[in-house]
Amino acid sequence: MAEADTPSMEELRRRSHQDLRRRTIAHMQARTTDLSDGPRRIDPAVYVDPRRFEEEKRELFRKRPVCVALTGDIPNPGDKMLVDALGPAILLTRGKDGVLRGFLNMCPHRAARLVNECDARSRMTCRFHGWTFNLEGELIGLPGKEGFAGIDKAELGLIPVPVAEWHGMIFVRAAPNGDPIDVEEWLGPMAGELAHLELAAARPVKSSMIPAGANWKYAFDTYGESYHFATLHPTTIGSLAFSNTMTHRSHGRHFRIGFPRADFIDYGDKPEDQWPPSDYGGLYMVFPAMVINVNTLPDGGMFYGISRVFPGETPDQCVTLMTTYRPGHELDGRPDDAWAAMHDFIEKVVRTEDYSVSAEGQRNLAHAPEGFRMVFGANEAVLQKQHAEIDRILAQSNES
Ligand code: FES
Ligand SMILES: [Fe+2]
Incomplete structure (x- = not known):
């Protein structure tokens, strides 16, 4: 392709976001969601076993980028x-x-x-x-x-x-x-998706450290499904996005996720060329435990909300570093207030709703009866894939 025909990063981002919106709106209209081929049983040891925890810290958080x-x-x-x-x-x-x-x-x-x-x-x-x-x-x-x-x-x-x-x-x-570190090798097919976000130009507005009394995976799992939106978040996220309908795509060990926002219903049945422009990009999940929420403020400005979940001292502890950024193209004279307010809103939801339920679940897992198995539904497909990748890496390290 000639140089002049190479699409700009902005254009690549726009196309990718439009594709995601198209797929989420299709699910919203059909009242469907992405499904895996069936539910999967999960051994609670994955969240509570100290040996497993040490292996994860070594293999995922020290050996790999x-x-x-x-x-x-x-x-x-x-x-x-x-x-x-x-x-x-x-x-x-x-x-x-x-x-x-x-x-x-x-x-x-x-x-x-x-x-x-x-x-x-x-x-x-x-x-x-x-x-x-x-x-x-x-x-x-x-x-x-x-x-x-x-x-x-x-x-x-x-x-x-x-x-x-x-x-x-x-x-x-x-x-x-x-x-x-060979970043492109690590990111694989996700590299292009991340490059077009132009993260180098983003500026941090506000950061929070959020501790949780839950295994790092229990906390991270809450980002990967919308099944809980209406029940756990009835007055917050649940009023802004549809529950139990989402689209995702695997890019190697990483994911892109789209959740239909409530405002999509206003125009989803119109021809696509009549949709308002939107910088909604959904979630970019970077293995093992980073999520970039690419979304818009109430006034339409764009934000990047990045959460990085890290294991704590014990299997039942983790900490999340959450930072809200202004993308480079949003760095004009406006004050940071709207970005800071969005940060505070999401931080509170995560801390008081997602991580509070995570800590309660974690405590129950420590006392679960012999033989108890949790279930990841087919509608919790990203969780299934994420856990399968972790299992694969640990199994590989135990062989070598
Ligand atoms: S100067 Fe650093 S330990 Fe002595
Ligand atoms: Fe949640």
Whole structure:
């Protein structure tokens, strides 16, 4: 295709969103939903077994890449970010050269935690004995250096952790000195879908840390089905979107999901060229536990609501980092209020409705009778596929 004919990212996004809206409206009109080939039984051990939990943390959150942030969260030289939820304490820095780097947040002297405050300074000094490092991780200040005669200073730099920045998404592999991250290989057929969101230009408006007394999968499962909208969310999400009707598409181990919004009913039976333009993009689910909600504000402005769910200290704990962003094309003179209000609304729904029911369910699972099995219905197809992928990865690691 000639250069001039290559569609812009905006055009690709528009086409993809229109396709999703077409498929969700078809389900809404037919009162149908995507179904798998049947229900699946789920062993509660998946959510409560400590050994399984350790395997998941190792295989999914340390060995493999996890998207932890967007470029807009750490945009300028000198910026730092702390990532503690993957296991090892990790420090991200943006160097003077603009390059993002990852290190263990650990002083090579006697392993003290190096950074606790994310200031914008270009040097980082350990509070224990004052060793000082630059943003590239090199040791540039060694008090009492005669005590370390014979050791090459170059050996005493911070220990690197692989990071990759791709189209505004920041991935970390929480394995010190680990293999570099091939983002496109990891994202597979989802890569194009994510690239057209132009996440590199998005700016964070508001962030919340939401702890939950539930296994990380129990919490993440609540994002992947609309079966519960009318019952769990009668006055919130349930009044904005139809219940138990959704469309999804697998892109390798990742998903796109569409839920019919209540306003689709106003025009769904009209010819498509009479539909109002919409930036509704549904959910982009990035394995293992990130969801990007691409949706619109009441006034039509677009927002990206990103939730990243991480395992907690025990199988029955998790934490979610939720951030609401303004996309690059929404960065005009308007104040952030509408985006912040949307953040507060979703945060409250997730905390008081989704995660509250998750914590109650988790507690019951710990006391479920021998032989009890949960059920994922055929209408909870994304959950079935997500769990099957996790099972596949764990089985593979147990073979090797
Ligand atoms: S542990 Fe950091 S300077 Fe000693
Ligand atoms: Fe929900």
